[in-house]
Amino acid sequence: MGEIDALSTSRQVCRGMTRHHAKTFYFASHVLPAQKRSDAYAVYAFCRYVDDQIDLAPDEGSRLRALADLEHLLHGAYQVEEPKTLMRSLPWLMAFRETSQRRSIPQDYFQDLLRGVEMDRGRVRIQTWDEMERYCYHVASVVGLIMVHVLTEPAPELLKPARDLGTAMQLTNILRDIQEDWERDRLYLPHDELEKFGLTEDDIAQRRMSASFRAMMRFQIGRARAYYSYAEPGIAALPNDGSRFCARLMSTVYGAILDEIERADYQVYQGRVRVSFSRKLWLACRARCLR
Numbered sequence: 001m002g003e004i005d006a007l008s009t010s011r012q013v014c015r016g017m018t019r020h021h022a023k024t025f026y027f028a029s030h031v032l033p034a035q036k037r038s039d040a041y042a043v044y045a046f047c048r049y050v051d052d053q054i055d056l057a058p059d060e061g062s063r064l065r066a067l068a069d070l071e072h073l074l075h076g077a078y079q080v081e082e083p084k085t086l087m088r089s090l091p092w093l094m095a096f097r098e099t100s101q102r103r104s105i106p107q108d109y110f111q112d113l114l115r116g117v118e119m120d121r122g123r124v125r126i127q128t129w130d131e132m133e134r135y136c137y138h139v140a141s142v143v144g145l146i147m148v149h150v151l152t153e154p155a156p157e158l159l160k161p162a163r164d165l166g167t168a169m170q171l172t173n174i175l176r177d178i179q180e181d182w183e184r185d186r187l188y189l190p191h192d193e194l195e196k197f198g199l200t201e202d203d204i205a206q207r208r209m210s211a212s213f214r215a216m217m218r219f220q221i222g223r224a225r226a227y228y229s230y231a232e233p234g235i236a237a238l239p240n241d242g243s244r245f246c247a248r249l250m251s252t253v254y255g256a257i258l259d260e261i262e263r264a265d266y267q268v269y270q271g272r273v274r275v276s277f278s279r280k281l282w283l284a285c286r287a288r289c290l291r
Contacts, residue, residue, distance in 0.1 A: 010094035011038050014045040017092060021048050027280060028249040031242040032151075039150045042099040045092035046077075047113065047143065054117050063121050070114055078107045105149045112142045124186035132174075132190050133167060140173075141166030151243040161234020165247070168227035169254045175220055176257055178204065179269045189220070207269040217266040221258045228255050252283045 018041045019026045025044065029037050050070055057063040076086055077097045086093055099105075116138030126132045144162035148154045174181070174188045181188060182204055194200065197216040228251055235251060238244040253275055260273045275283075 007094055007098060010091055011042065013091045014038070014041040014095045017041070017048050018044045024253055024275075024280075025250065028246050028253065028284075031245045031249065033241055033243075036150055036241075036243065038095070039099045039103060040147065042092070042095040043105075043143075043146055043150060046096045046100075046110065049090070049092065050113065050117055054120065060122060067114065067118060070117075074107065074110050074114065099150075103149045105146055109142050109146050112138055116140075116142070120186070122185070124181075124188065125191065126188050127191045129190050129193065132171075132188060135188065136167040136170040137163065140170035147247075151247070152239050155237075158234045158237060161231045161237075164227045165231035165234070165251060168224050168231060168251070171220065171224040171227065172254050172257050175217065175224070175261060176268060176273050179207065180272065189216070193219075209267060209269070214266045217261065217268075221261065224258060225255065249284055252286065253280055256280075256283055 015038070018029070022044055025040075029040055032040065053066040053070060054063055057066045073086060073090075073093075077093060077100065100107075100110075116135065119135055119138060126135065141163040144166035145154075145159060148158050148162050152158070178187075178189070187201065187204060189204075194203075194216065197219070198212045199216060203210070203213065231251060235244060235247045238247055256275045256279065257273060260275060261268060264273055
């Protein structure tokens with residue numbers, strides 16, 4: 001198989017990974033130009049692989065070895081010489097390597113992403129908003145910074161909005177997945193803010209729906225919406241070739257999860273709140289009018 005054919009095959013693998021695991025992003029990605037869409041899938045493939053390697057590790061020792069292997073993999077992907085052994089064993093890697101080098105995506109961004117994975121190891125408790133915001137940067141905002149390189153030239157005025165959109169989306173995930181995360185011994189809501197609303201870990205463990213819980217959720221939803229708002233100037237500054245529309249669509253669809261949480265009266269203990277496909281289509285039409 002020639003190099004061009006091998007790269008095309010690798011890109012198809014990345015597309016399949018995105019389609020299977022990232023349905024909201026895959027939905028939004030169709031408005032991108034073909035090359036940008038393919039590059040976005042290649043970046044996602046790396047992120048997905050990182051998550052899978054840590055999630056599938058059965059114990060702490062295995063997770064530490066997986067992190068070391070991921071560090072080695074990332075280092076190899078940025079070397080001048082192709083890591084042929086790795087290319088054969090990881091069919092998505094060629095597309096990731098080619099994209100990250102052609103788009104001049106800093107290796108440090110992916111290194112920061114690995115730090116976020118490390119923060120997710122084992123039991124998780126967040127003490128303050130500053131700690132939570134730092135966590136959001138490492139697991140989500142840095143992906144926004146990577147996507148700036150995929151969608152356009154990384155002008156300074158685009159970077160903070162990209163970080164803010166990542167924070168908004170990760171906070172949305174946290175609010176949606178409180179129960180699911182608790183079952184994995186992870187609580188991302190800041191301890192000092194739970195105390196402020198008169199809540200304890202036991203309230204989360206016992207799935208208590210109370211006026212205090214709803215007040216806390218309203219506060220966090222308001223914060224998330226503020227970050228979506230902070231991101232808007234950066235979205236508006238993206239190229240009008242589908243890049244702007246894609247970013248706004250992601251912001252709009254993810255923001256709609258907050259609407260669904262409110263519509264469910266903040267009941268996040270009875271299954272994951274979702275935005276229906278028909279509503280996504282409606283939101284896509286609305287986002288297109290705003291592009």
